Amino acid sequence: MSTGKRKRGGAFARAGLRPAPKGRAIDAAALATVQALLGDRPRRPDLLIEYLHLLQDHNGHLPVAQLNALAFELRLTPAEVYEVATFYHHFDVVKEGDVAPPPITVRVCDSISCHLAGSDELLDSLRDALGPGIRVIPAPCVGRCDGAPVAVVGRNPIERAGTASITDAVRRHHVEPVIPEYPDYAAYRANGGYALLAECVSGARSVEDVIAQVEASGLRGLGGAGFPVHRKWQFVRSAPAPRCVAINADEGEPGTFKDRFCLESDPHRVLEGALLASWVIGASALVIYLRDEYAAVRAILEREIAALTEDPPCPLPPIQLRRGAGAYICGEETALIESTEGKRGEPRLRPPFPAQAGVFGWPTLVQNIETAYWLRTILQAGPESFRDRGLRGRSGQRYFSVSGRVRRPGVYLAGNGVSARELIELAGGMADGHELYAFLPGGASGGILPASLADEPLDFDILAPYGCFIGSAAVVILSQHDSVKDAAHNLMRFFAHESCGKCTPCRVGTAKSEVLMREETWNLPVLQDLAKVMSDASICGLGQAAPNPFRSVLRFFPQELEP
Amino acid sequence: MSGVDGATPGAPAAAGVNPLGPQGAETSVALLEARLGWGRHAPTGGTVRFTLNGREIEARADETILQAAERHGVSIPHLCYTEGMRPDGNCRACMVEIDGERVLAASCARRPTPGMVVHTGSERALHSQRMVLELLVNDAPQPPSLETELGYWAAQLGVRAGRFPMRSQPVPDLSHPGIQVHLESCIQCTRCVRACREVQVNDVIGYANRGSSAKIVFDFDDPMGESTCVGCGECVQACPTGALLPSLSLLAG
Numbered sequence: 147m148s149t150g151k152r153k154r155g156g157a158f159a160r161a162g163l164r165p166a167p168k169g170r171a172i173d174a175a176a177l178a179t180v181q182a183l184l185g186d187r188p189r190r191p192d193l194l195i196e197y198l199h200l201l202q203d204h205n206g207h208l209p210v211a212q213l214n215a216l217a218f219e220l221r222l223t224p225a226e227v228y229e230v231a232t233f234y235h236h237f238d239v240v241k242e243g244d245v246a247p248p249p250i251t252v253r254v255c256d257s258i259s260c261h262l263a264g265s266d267e268l269l270d271s272l273r274d275a276l277g278p279g280i281r282v283i284p285a286p287c288v289g290r291c292d293g294a295p296v297a298v299v300g301r302n303p304i305e306r307a308g309t310a311s312i313t314d315a316v317r318r319h320h321v322e323p324v325i326p327e328y329p330d331y332a333a334y335r336a337n338g339g340y341a342l343l344a345e346c347v348s349g350a351r352s353v354e355d356v357i358a359q360v361e362a363s364g365l366r367g368l369g370g371a372g373f374p375v376h377r378k379w380q381f382v383r384s385a386p387a388p389r390c391v392a393i394n395a396d397e398g399e400p401g402t403f404k405d406r407f408c409l410e411s412d413p414h415r416v417l418e419g420a421l422l423a424s425w426v427i428g429a430s431a432l433v434i435y436l437r438d439e440y441a442a443v444r445a446i447l448e449r450e451i452a453a454l455t456e457d458p459p460c461p462l463p464p465i466q467l468r469r470g471a472g473a474y475i476c477g478e479e480t481a482l483i484e485s486t487e488g489k490r491g492e493p494r495l496r497p498p499f500p501a502q503a504g505v506f507g508w509p510t511l512v513q514n515i516e517t518a519y520w521l522r523t524i525l526q527a528g529p530e531s532f533r534d535r536g537l538r539g540r541s542g543q544r545y546f547s548v549s550g551r552v553r554r555p556g557v558y559l560a561g562n563g564v565s566a567r568e569l570i571e572l573a574g575g576m577a578d579g580h581e582l583y584a585f586l587p588g589g590a591s592g593g594i595l596p597a598s599l600a601d602e603p604l605d606f607d608i609l610a611p612y613g614c615f616i617g618s619a620a621v622v623i624l625s626q627h628d629s630v631k632d633a634a635h636n637l638m639r640f641f642a643h644e645s646c647g648k649c650t651p652c653r654v655g656t657a658k659s660e661v662l663m664r665e666e667t668w669n670l671p672v673l674q675d676l677a678k679v680m681s682d683a684s685i686c687g688l689g690q691a692a693p694n695p696f697r698s699v700l701r702f703f704p705q706e707l708e709p
Numbered sequence: 710m711s712g713v714d715g716a717t718p719g720a721p722a723a724a725g726v727n728p729l730g731p732q733g734a735e736t737s738v739a740l741l742e743a744r745l746g747w748g749r750h751a752p753t754g755g756t757v758r759f760t761l762n763g764r765e766i767e768a769r770a771d772e773t774i775l776q777a778a779e780r781h782g783v784s785i786p787h788l789c790y791t792e793g794m795r796p797d798g799n800c801r802a803c804m805v806e807i808d809g810e811r812v813l814a815a816s817c818a819r820r821p822t823p824g825m826v827v828h829t830g831s832e833r834a835l836h837s838q839r840m841v842l843e844l845l846v847n848d849a850p851q852p853p854s855l856e857t858e859l860g861y862w863a864a865q866l867g868v869r870a871g872r873f874p875m876r877s878q879p880v881p882d883l884s885h886p887g888i889q890v891h892l893e894s895c896i897q898c899t900r901c902v903r904a905c906r907e908v909q910v911n912d913v914i915g916y917a918n919r920g921s922s923a924k925i926v927f928d929f930d931d932p933m934g935e936s937t938c939v940g941c942g943e944c945v946q947a948c949p950t951g952a953l954l955p956s957l958s959l960l961a962g
Contacts, residue, residue: 169928169937210929224928224937225906225915232917232930241929473919490916495798495818647916647923648799651837653897654844657921658873672872679840682813682833683801690812 172218176211179204180219191220192506194488198231199438199469207238207246233490233646234471235285236438248281250316253298254307256284257400258590258622259291259549261636268295271309280316286474286640287400287590288439291549291622292556301441323442326410331453334414340459342522343421347460353383353426356525363529364541365521369394369477369514370588370617371687372606378511379426381501385509388430391463392486392505392512393420395436395443396470396477399589400640401620404545405515407557409443412519413450417465419518422525424463427511432463435482437470444469474644478686479512481646492648493686516545537563538603546604548573550623551580563603566595569621580625584703588617590637591691594630594698613697631706634695635663641692652689655680659696668707670700759821762829774816774827775803785829786838786862788845788949789898790817795907800845800898802862804837805829813837835866842868845896848876849950858949859896876921884934887956888945895925895952901944909943925952 183200187193197220201212208231217227231237240246254260254269265284272282290296293305297312300321304311315321329337345351361376382389393416397405408416424432436444444467451465468486470476476485480494483504504510524532535543540563549555553574560569566585576582582597587604593614595602602609609615624633642656655676662673677693684690699706757768761778768777773796775785789800798818805816808826813834821827828834846853846863847870853860863869882890897916902925905914913936917926927936945953 167937168939169931169935213929223912225912225926228926228929229915229917233919235919239929495815497819642920645920647897647918647920650799650801650841650844650896653921653923654848654876657876658844661874675836675840679801679837679844683804683837683841684812685798685801685815 170211170214170224172215173211176209177215177218180212180215184219189220190488191222191226192486192488194220194222194227194230195234195471195485196469198227198234198237199471202237205246206249207240209246210239210241213239230488230490234473236472248279250300250319250321251281251283252276252312252316253283253285253288255286255288255290255294255296255298256636257287257291257640258586258633258636259401259555260287260295261633262550262622262624262628263294265295268297268307268309272297272312275309275313276316285472286644287398287402289397289403289406289437291401291403291547291620294549294555298439303439303441323445325442325445328410328413328446331414331450331457334412335459339414339522340418342526343418343425344460346422346425351525356422356426359525359529360521361529363520363524363532364536365517365524365532366542366606367514368516368520368544368618370399370591370615372616375513375517378501378513379423381499382427382509382511385502387428388508389427390505390508390510391420391424391427391429391432392479392482392500392510393432393434393515393518394477394479394482394512395434395440395515396474396482397515397618398437398439398474398477398644399591399618399620400637401549401586401589401622402547402618403549404547404557404619406440406443407545407547408515408519409440409446413443413446414454415522416515416519417450417454419521420513421462422521423511423513423518429463429511430508431505432465433468433486433505434465435468435470435476435486437476438472473646474640475646475686475688478688481686482512483510490646492646493688495685535561536605537561539563540603540605540608544619547618547620548623549620550585551577551582551625551628552623553577562605565603566600566621566623569604570600570623573623576623576625580627582623583626583628584624584630584633586620586622586624586633586695588615589620589622590640591615591687591694592617592620593694594624594633594702596702613694613701629706630703631668631699634699635660637695638663638692641688645688645692649683649685649689651679651682652684652686652692655684655689656692659693663696667709670707674700757821757823759823759825759827761827768821770820772820774805774814774819774821777821778816778827778829783829784865785816786842786866787817788858788862788896789900791900791947791949794900794903794947797899797903800841800896802838802841802845804834804841806831806834839866839868842866843870844873846870847873848878848896850878850893853894853950857951879924882932882934883956884932885938885940885956886934887940888933888938888942889954889956890925890933891952891954892925893952894950896950897923897925898949899925900947900949901925901953904943904947908947909941911937911939911941911943913938914944 201208213227217224231239238247256265295307296305297307299315302321302323357376365375366372473491475481476491478493481491485491486505500510500512533541543561545557548569558572586594604616638660642660645652645656647653659676680689680693755770766781785803787803790796796818798815803816804813806828807814842863878893899916902914902916906912915926927933
């Protein structure tokens, strides 16, 4: 294979000498392209992923000659650039002599809600209909489970996708997303927005008072871990400066789309919450890490952050929007931090925790979108307005993403402690011809429960006796027409696809489990051994939670394992 | 304004400080220190008393659980860690059970704290140690030689291959005059990456792709012989499985 390096030849070669250093030489044309694309942007290695996007968007792929030039510009080595570029699924590295992907890629979501809605058949029929000139590939959850099945043409997500609608979008070259209507900066401010932030920054409210109110509200991290918000604030705040806030907009848990709902319906409410948290912990910088699948949200945030910083309501910390590149694992807080530093999204070992050493070693508050979203409500309407919404002795409220076999899948606001059956009622009841059989309380990671537990309250902690958790509150409803065994295989396939590859239990365990779970008859002793090592010994929550659906099948649906 | 530790909320970082970006060598070092538990993150001097397998022992403040255990005659399997190299905690062969913790901990990357109660040979810890070794041995093309670290630990724990489907295997890369690359024997421990990047600072070797496709690469996944490798041999020295070997021509010559 040629590596495009300078040809060895002539007297040098005959004498056994090299005319040039080993490895690839910098290609002048590629360097010119890279320099033109980068313009006067800073040559900082933490911006590597942003610059890979520039090249990918420009070429439709990443030619290795340009990666080599980019490495040169950023003072990185080829290996450092290559290992990052090949980690993220939205980058296509093309080596000399390899065929570049076609200009349009159609990504067909094959995660659980879309799988129930027939994504396998859609994938096959699209491959037939579109032919080899269009790349049609399966993709993990794109966060539109209420519109399942979903296919994304370029960056344009199309809900309730069929062969006709996708073929039409491809033919018309509709590859960019439609931007939804939302209250912009002027509208948000006209409605009293940012008055609270200005009040806080001016000193009219004290940090201690704000922390006390959030504590009284009982607000917990709504990304899935449920850590009490005020305690996390106190940890980070007591760590030495400089400190950083990283807002986690990398929502990717299959079945979850409530963060997108928050960002698309009221982006400034999220930004104000993020800035409030930044003020509380005394942050020198605010980073928002947004998954690449949310192209419409990116357009909104770029526009609105610009509007905000041009006419700020009060002094603001620098705000940076970072663009993910197709990696579920980057929703894990330490992987998100690594990715923000321009690296592979591999989780870090804890300790140290992000509150001690996060982005660039700075003590970092990682906060979920919806958590930030609720701060203004809590601080303006009072903590009880939030706390008292809980049901059955639980406190607080949150957005539930409800999808699967219901009549009106969507985001529903409900008090913590609501039951799955009540959520189904909110979502218009079961879809025609479907009866409740099972449900996922918390996306791919949270396990699977039978219909007999549909009246149990849903909240943090209380599902632990069932080996399940609520996580991001992605409730996926399965009916008598669905197989939980098949769903568990679909979820394990997701985890194997999204494992970062750093630790053995997850990298090897998810891959082996996925192969073994394809079998008609499951080899239970072997799968149980794998489940134990994954949950006990994986570095992060991905590998630790990966066996949950498998264990749910064993515990609640043993009839599906009978031959 | 209500500042914390001298920082002014809502105000940009001090002049001359990049608001968000590596602050050159200073931050890299700080980060490394934080991850290693050195520098300001390190316990200050002295010793730490903790309980290891029911026995109270003393660790130096800068020691990991694995190091302290070894010094007290308790061996724990380990592959991605080797003396003199930054622990990465990725292979998970050295998992131990710590009382009060939900999951097991990688003993190569954890420091004991006063009063910590650690079990290296509990049923739960042993299960993970053995399973990790079994998964790695399973994907080796043949039973690993007892001269390799993987073979040694597999034999110590009586672990054998065969219960799992095998991964698809790459072909050997024999393009380099001095070093053979047999990624079919690779366990993705990244010791060669750290040897090349952090010990020799050549930075030719990377860890590319994701999940079960993750692999060791040279430059842009080039044949080793065509890469910028200078053949220093640090990676061969670091490899615990024989995935990187001196060429037979060198051994013969």
